[in-house]
Amino acid sequence: MSQLEIKNLHVAIGEKEIVKGFSLTIRQGEVHAIMGPNGTGKSTLSKAIAGHPDYTITSGEVLLDGQSILSLEPDARARAGLFLAFQYPSEVPGVSIANFLRAAVQARMAEGEELDATAYYKRLYSKMDLLKIDRKFTSRAINDGFSGGEKKRCEILQMAMLEPKFALMDETDSGLDIDALRIVADGVNAMRGTNLGMLLITHYQRLLDYIVPDYVHVMWDGRIVKSGDKSLALELEAKGYDWVKTELAAANA
């Protein structure tokens, strides 16, 4: 079983330190949720792990099955089994979803190995059926003119096709109305299983009504300050983030 270990990670944007000693181990099959107020470093964490060039890892480690991934280019990390579902996915005008995914699938194949187009489309269509996505969707250019919901479904479809070991889902619920949220959550739940470890980053508890996590962590000022099971999310919902703040102040006193 694979595992993703984040060890005492510190991340800066320019001179400013955002993530300050974040540690967490995720095993395949587990679903972890990270909750926290805005500006606490949740998105920074996910982008840094994925290798975004604007984020500098000043200390700490990220290990995939014991191997550090921090010296790898973003594409190599992706091919090693890491997937980031973006909060704000980029548009790629003129490149259809089908062709983009095809390139991504091909990129995972050994050199000289040819992609079997028929098998590829068969698999693509079955994933689309699973996610209840219309066939016409894949001929549209990636995220170009997509609604918020379409963008998120496009992310989930990519995740389904690329079959990562670990998925970091950055504010997947943001910008979604309740129907879109349900569709996206159904998709994620359909992919849940022993082969996928997930880190759900969210601001609100409501996503966790649809995707029930095994673990919930509260992030505050760049690190985890409280961990628990799904009941922690409910407690947080009831008491608000100020509760964590007060507890934290008390603990530090």
Next chain:
Amino acid sequence: MSQSPETDALDTTIVNPVVGIDQTAGNFSYDVDYEFDAGTGLSERTIDYISSVKKEAPWIREFRMNALKTFQSKPMPTHWATKDLENINFDKIRYYLSQGQKPKRTWDEVPDDIKNTFERLGIPEQERKFLAGVEAQFDSEAAYSNIKDIVSKQGVIFANSTEALREHPEIFKKFFGKVIPTGDNKFSALNSAVFSGGSFIYVPKGVKVSQPLQAYFRINAENFGQFERTLIIADEGAELTYMEGCTAPKFSTSTLHSAVVELVALKGAKIQYITVQNWANNVFNLVTKRGVAHEEAEIKWIDCNIGSRLTMKYPGVVLKGRKARGEVLSIALANDGQHQDTGAKMIHAADETTSNIIAKSISVGQGRSTYRGVVHIPKHLKGCKNNTECDALLINTNSRTDTYPAITVRGDRNATQHEASVSKVSAEQIFYMQQRGLTEAQAMSLSVNGFINDLARQFPMEYSVELKRLIDLEMEGSVG
């Protein structure tokens, strides 16, 4: 797009290894013994030499001599074009190199070095697959020229300019130099003085050539200038697609390629002229291309410029007859150290003529793209239409792009529309694609292909696939 993904020609090879006609595959040369060599530098003696080895008629020699005078009297167009032109040293160029003036009809007869060159470039294979005829020019002359029997039996003439002047002087003389006069610009004058090779095509009335004819221009020698001259005449109601490809090895010194291409589409005729060129980045590519479209005729230029140090090329159509139609679809990719100065000219000279220009340029790194266009619709005409679209894509912040669209539409009975856009491949976009497992080069390549996708779909499949490969290769080389 209603096209199903399976039949999407452009995208089928997205991350396939690069094969086919590309710059790496073109970057080789053979040490060829040239039987005919006009030496270095340009003078009346050079012209005497060229004219005598070709056994030309006196009128051609005279035409060349006059052109030489025009060339020498014209200044470099550096008042509007790049000063880089001043770096061409005309005294150090070799103007004519060949192993003979008569092309072979079968590949077996072609000398080994030259045959190997074209084998490596994949020309004989393409010929077998989808071409009606091929002419393969090696430095100054065609080494191989062949047209399928089924096409020649319809009366189609496909020859190089050297042969055509000997064998079809009456048609040649009638149209030669009429679309692009010697004095059109300094480089058309140069070409007129020393031209050699290039295609001559005549398609008789009503004949529709279903497969394309192809010419391939190969520069092998260092310090060499290639000056092919192409003249294509489609008689009334005739139809033709012509494709040209070009490569040269990378030498440390600069190479000059200066062609003149004249097209004549008589009443109701259609000519489609496709160029996919991939010059090494030491080549000055200064080409004049223009067609005249008579009544209800159609001329379409598809022009893809990749590579070269400097390309200056503005394919044009003179819309001479009522309801004539002209089109230029142009793609230019300027990588580090390259300048693509390209565009289109549409001269409306009759009522109800229409023209369409779609130009897409990509600038990478220090690469520079310039669009120059001329659309001219005079006041006395009516029912004329032009559509011009110029889109630029910038990759990396140092890239530069300029647009100089000169659209002159007079009178109130004509219509024009012009759109221009500049977009950038952002770091976020590249990161997004890398996060899906594509390398930086693959990500850039995909962005570029997305940018030109709607245009490339209009190209014949073989060419859009080749274009795609060339772009992959350029992007591969542009990231460290």
